[in-house]
Amino acid sequence: MSPRQHRTRKPRGRSRVGERFEAEVGPVAHGGHCIVRLPEPEARVVFLRHAVPGERVVLEITEGTEGDRFWRADAVEVLSASPDRVTPPCPYAGPGRCGGCDFQHVRLERQRELKTEVVREQLSRLAGLDVPVVVEAVPGDQGGLHWRTRQRYATLPDGGRAMRQHRSHRLVPVDECLLEAPAPSDHTAHGHAFQVAEDGFWQVHPGAPDVLVTAVLDALEPQPGERCLDLYAGVGLFARFLAEAVGTTGRVVAVEGDARASALSTRNVPTAVVRAGDVGEVLAASYDEPFDLVVLDPPREGARRPVVEQVVARRPRAVAYVACDPAAMARDVAIFAEHGYRLASLRAFDLFPMTHHVECVAHLVPVEA
Known part of the structure; x- marks a missing residue:
């Protein structure tokens, strides 16, 4: 880390x-x-x-x-x-030690309750919403351990492995990280293989691609012939399944800022229209026709106002917002509300056990819907 x-x-x-x-x-x-x-x-x-x-x-x-x-x-x-x-399972967890985990000293079920409290507090404070939500366990880890399918270590002068202290560059020698998965990711979701660059982005929890795709599709309920906009599309994880749902009479446009990931999405989703470029700039200059559905999967800082306003200008009947930071999500949900979209439902997933991180899928629809 x-x-x-x-x-x-x-x-x-x-x-x-x-x-x-x-x-x-x-x-x-x-x-x-x-x-x-x-x-x-x-x-x-x-x-x-x-x-x-x-x-x-x-x-x-x-x-x-x-x-x-x-x-x-x-x-x-x-x-x-x-x-x-509880006693942390890792000998390197604790004050002055490795800073990679936040909650190893907390019972796993209580960790999820704490994350639930954080998600609710952020939505209340930043979006003025009181939303029922439960952070759900995800298959693929072993009691909250052994789930990181992509792990990086720092290197000590003697060549040994190390992690860093919290908010510090100081190195902590380690033999192993208990979050590391026994095998790297196979880059599949619901039985479909995806091409991913060696150092490109892919969800690190082995259960993440399946549960996120399911949550997005359940929220949007894409129909044959609908027009879909997949923003921050990566290598086309969501676009692949949207294209399958809307069929040959539908349309999927995938926009991604990373040129390598965008190029791979053309292979992963050959029926989609793929565009590489900054999402805000691309939307400001093109694809201004109406879209039925939008998937937003922005980086940690969120989509922010310019992108949200470009999305609502296309008047989708539903938006699925995939968020790795509840504060950024709450700020963007508040912007959607300014433009006539309400939070219809929210799911949250414990894709990063032992840490404070949590993944959410927000379902937004027009107020009149």
Whole structure:
């Protein structure tokens, strides 16, 4: 796993790194941590890792200065443990160790509940919606482990393998990562093989392609003869099954920013119209006819306003929005709402067990529908 990128900020007064406080752990928050509110005289919000809501812990500040609005910390001692706390299966998980996992210390079922709380909170705060959702387990992992079909290690000076600490370039020597799958991906979905570049994007959880395709098709219910727009189409995962559903009288247009992936989608979906280029720029200049259905599978930052507005201008009867970040999804759902589209349903999948990441499929339809 690559190190998380973050800006180096100028210190705002005396460093508080290394200081310890006893505290009650508050709710989970987006990003793999819980919220702690330190009382006066500190009066700070602290984003705390390695804790479970409701626990009482000793936390140690890992990032923060006197003038910062919030600090970051690790729970280094548990004074009152949650019944959901477990011993991490990986010896490299914990404060000061590998930063790849956020929730190895939490019972797997509770991990999914925490992710559910995050998805609901993001939709409430950013889109003003109270949405029932349950993060679903996905076949293909082994108790939340051995699911990463594509794994990268850092290399130590002696040639050994390593991972990185959280928000750091510091290396942690490891023998193995327990998230790594025993075999690489076979790049198939529902029995169909796809051509993918050696270092190109494909879902890393072995169960992901099947469950995501099923969720998208169940939401859209594509019919013969319909016109479909697949945006951020990758190598054509969704376009392949949309083309099959709409048949020879239908039309599928697949737009993808990565030229190599787009070229491969022409092989994976030979009946689709394939266009390589920035999604926003392509939509602003072409394919301005009405479309019945749209699939959006944007990168982590979401589709954002220019793309959402181009989508609603084509007045689809349904949109399936595949999101790997619930905050970005919630912001885009709010933009759809401004333009007359409501969230009809939402499914969420635990495609990244032991981490804070979660995949969602949102189904959007016109308000009058």
